[in-house]
Amino acid sequence: MTKLDLDPQVVRKARLLAERAAQPVIEMARTHTTVSVERAQLRLAGLTGADSDGLPWVNHLVDAVRDQVGLEHGVALPVFDALLREPYADLGDLARAAALGAVTFRLPAGGDAEAAAEYARCAARQGIGRVDARRAERDAMLRLTGDPRQPWIYLIVATGDIYEDIPQAQAAAREGADVVAVIRSTGQSLLDYVPEGATREGYAGTYATQENFRLMRAALDDVSRELGRYVRLTNYASGLCMPEIAALAGLERLDMMLNDCMYGIIFRDINPRRTFIDQRFSRQIHARAGIVINTGEDNYLTTADAVDAAHTVVVSQLLNERFGKEAGLADGQLGLGHAFEINPAIPESFRLELAHAQLVRELFPDAPLKYMPPTKHMTGNIFAGYLLDAFFNLAGVMTGQSIILIGMMTEGIHTPWLSDRDLALENVRYVRDACGSLAEDFVPRPDGFIVRRARQVLSESVDLLERICDDTLLKAIADGTFGVTRRPADRGKGLDGVVERADGYFNPVIEILESEDPHATAVPASAGRAE
Template structure:
């Protein structure tokens, strides 16, 4: 059951030709990047495929068996042909009785891998790999169907926007009661924020964890525990409470896969966040994000993108158009990977300096522009963080203004702002006050979306048109000038390298995880990718 968005009536008089041009330019920018993603693989894509085949667990030093097996294959024959062909060829040659034992033997260096040359051996290994991966995708399908049944029986929250609240103690067993309490107080979506630095780990930790830093580790067991706890409170409350985590960083495909297997409902999954803010190699990121979004599409998961982060490093007025460009690129990449519009939780944020004249009017203009450009997308509206000073009274008022913009512009997912944002880790009492703020605004002003119509050529209309025009100009500059400057280059990657987004310069031949990228050979095979693109059940 798709959580559709009821779009408000148009309020901005945007030139449809300008809107079409923006999307045309975004497609032109995105296609060469998709070509790169289609012609490369990564260690995390291959590990995710093995996880779909059921390989789990870790050694005594907590290194996952999928890492051991992929590393052994890469060291012996490379990843250019994919990991599954040499792995299932080894199983068919009785190198080990099962996948787990093979991984254990590979970690000790006692397995010989090869790319079979005989046609019968090659086709046999590939058939066996496909048969082994299929049950993982079928489990994702069953989890999606289970969500649909629960939503059908329990119902969705009665109001929009969905109230999205973060829980992050570092201890999954502390997170669970806090998440259930938040749901009882009105939260519709619980986000278990990830432990600081996990995006830079090139492995997924194993098991339930109790020692995170400013967050809780994303693991399959933690996903399972929290989903079960939210199912319990959903039945208690009579509405389905959604669960969010983070599919980003060096293990983006694996975390997306584990989320599908354990029925998470939303995942943070931005095409450029890891590049800009974690210095992960651009090619690695775009290859990984395409596979992860294919998994999300199959699982019925809503992605949340990270455009709000640009405004924490760049000025929210001067860089507003870069947010629009990123939203257009995330829309293109998401659709190309199979996501439907209702799964595109494109990000935007309330981050203009409140001391600027007309700051609230500009926030309205930016929020309305996003809402109208993407009418069927469940936009994720992010609260103020950059200009939260520690004055909790001013912060609480600023969050109220943020909630009011959400009500006036028909946002779909509203991340609850905290008056102690960026100062301390919020107490439960802070979360309760923040939820009270949201509830008051929703009760008092939730219907304003029907009444708010900015004048035809007034400040809000003019500002929105300006931002859209600047976005088109930037798209034109990237597609035209960069191609002329560097023949044969990939314009979007060149723009990222030049610091166009978020003031971060990230060259395509640098960054973390580059050594985990491999160009596909002509004989490359990945049954997970094939079945995802075929839509095979």
């Protein structure tokens, strides 16, 4: 039900402008590849492991192919041609030999190319089949344990040690958390490789690795069965290895992934071209795996003013919607982000928050919106902070948000203690239970303050989208439109990993993903696990 009486023509115009603004970036992503996209397809083909220094074999193999024949045609043909020509047992055997400089790669032609392509397709099909099997397992777990009602309570663990994260995550689930996010170790987004194995050391978070994913997923499955409700697992598919981490998430049945290149561009200075190319491939994997993405618009308001820049959040959400759907994501997978970050000292601040939150809810009625708590204006006054978090929880319930990340009253003082987390969970549980279906009764007055503010933000969003269409999205990012941070397209980390595709570029994973409906691929939950 519409409560803001938004002009459908204005909404339609906004979406058409977002489509126009996104198209040049989509075309760039469709005509380029990156080292991480190439590594991701080999990971799906079964390549795992690392050398004694921790550098993955997939990095060695892709680097060897790039040095000898380039990546313009993709790694699949040179790699699987080498497997057919030489007596290597598997991809791991080939990668170890390549690391020693013992393999000569070539770009095959004619019948040799056809044979290599068919071999690569079979390996890719097996990898995609494992992703499909994990998706079917999720469906089976949801039938077995039940799905919690929304809004889902989203909670973070971040010890740095996966074996410490596990009991904390299970305890959080028992205390009411519906979604557990394992915060990634600071700086991992800037690593151009994915660490291997279970990790016990990480700064302000735990490394995202396939083994850590597997361990946490198994632990949350155990507690889901115990509680009789499915507990979702979140991690981060962003940074320089976004495609690879997306592939690993699909193989290990994660449920949500933070997946928004704009965060990496703005806050980690990762090259815009690299991240948009990586983002498209990663979202294709997420679409196939049934993973809900979370976008990072909430972060803009930590550097920009939440009132003046409200329209930049909506513009980014509209662009993310277009990028996501082009990559195959359904509405139910678009966990678009926004945040409760208006200065509480501003008169009518809560009404402004309601206007912004309700606008997002109505623009994206079928999206599992993720609402972030106040951080920018949290101070050392823990009582005021606890009250502000309660107002945030109330806004989330009143406007029908889907996912609510719990706020911590000590956000502005220190890394919260477990006791702070317990109080935060008590706060959100009370508000959610006390309000019940309050969203049904919250109807702003026609042409009142909330309605006028929502229409104003939408109008400003349309104006900004028109400027972006004229100047291009990459230039808008370079000019500091989002998050007040300038990021030129020809600078930033990872640009050297971008490669323009040549005629005849071949990637069997993309071939499969683009030729099949990602939402019509269910397989029996008894399908075999990846080794």
